[in-house]
Amino acid sequence: MWRILSALLLASTASQAADPVLRFSVAESWAMPLIRVEQQQPVEGILHDLMLAVARDVGHRAQFHVLPRLRLQHAMENGDIDVRCYVAQSWLTIPENTYLWSLPLLQQRDLLVGQPGEMQPLLPKQLAPQAIGTVLGYTYSTIEPLFASGQLQREDSRNQLLVLNKLNANRYRYAISNQLSLDWFNRELPAGQRLRPLAVVEEQSLGCVVRNAPDLPVQGILRALLHLKASGELQQIIERYTQPTVATP
Structure with missing residues (x-):
């Protein structure tokens, strides 16, 4: 056998x-x-x-x-x-x-994402000069002019999950995330603790x-x-x- x-x-x-x-x-x-x-x-x-x-x-x-x-x-x-x-x-x-x-x-929807307390819609061009969370090597064509002018600075992380974890830990106030990753990150959090989508950056x-x-x-x-x-x-x-x-x- x-x-x-x-x-x-x-x-x-x-x-x-x-x-x-x-x-x-x-x-x-x-x-x-x-x-x-x-x-x-x-x-x-x-x-x-x-x-x-x-x-x-x-x-x-x-x-x-x-x-x-x-x-x-x-x-x-x-x-x-x-x-x-x-x-x-x-x-x-x-x-x-x-x-x-x-x-x-x-369909990929890139979003400007804020912390749970952010309630109002907000466009990237309305942000005061600051660093925002981004993914290393990824190009955000619609907001590249804001990076080029210095109004916004990239704070790159190796992947999208790290970007959202840093936002959740108050490393910065705003980040860019695709819709799928944001939904995944929020799926096990109570409503009051979920990161907030503020505007569609690109689709x-x-x-x-x-x-x-x-x-x-x-x-x-x-x-x-x-x-x-x-x-x-x-x-x-x-x-x-x-x-x-x-x-x-």
Whole structure:
């Protein structure tokens, strides 16, 4: 019996090793609910589940490459990754036909966020000169002029969760956060302790880019992404990670 079990285990391991690999990029700056990384490998989150679903649909094994945001462009240019998700076309400069775009999958809303006591809507241009929380390597195009003029100064953190933790700890009065990360941060807090969205800074549609190469099932990957959106599976994944866990009093 032990020999049979050993043979089955070896066969399973060999089969997995023989599966073709689909290489996904993961930005170090991502945080929950987008993704959670342990020991340089993602273990849960919206994008983690999305990538696994795509790899499953095309019969490949997902392989994750966790990289600093500023190294992602170089990895794409070198062909070191096959699929990069959660990107907008305005963010990338890639040679024509090197990568193909999926349809828009997610909507990112970047918000000006304040502490729980902040009640009134407030635009970034209305802020007095001060430092605000930002994510390292991320460009906030609509408020870059305020950084350039010196009215606002960036206080960068490695990822979005750290930005919100510092805001919650009064390291600064305001920060920029995407809606998904803010909802995740607030989901276990009572209503009176939640960080407050004050204004929409920028809103844009994000999708994935797929390396256009004969060794990849490019059209299959694009169809898998389309099916995830059209079938409602992607929305179910999002809701799994964004539903509040504490009732509002």
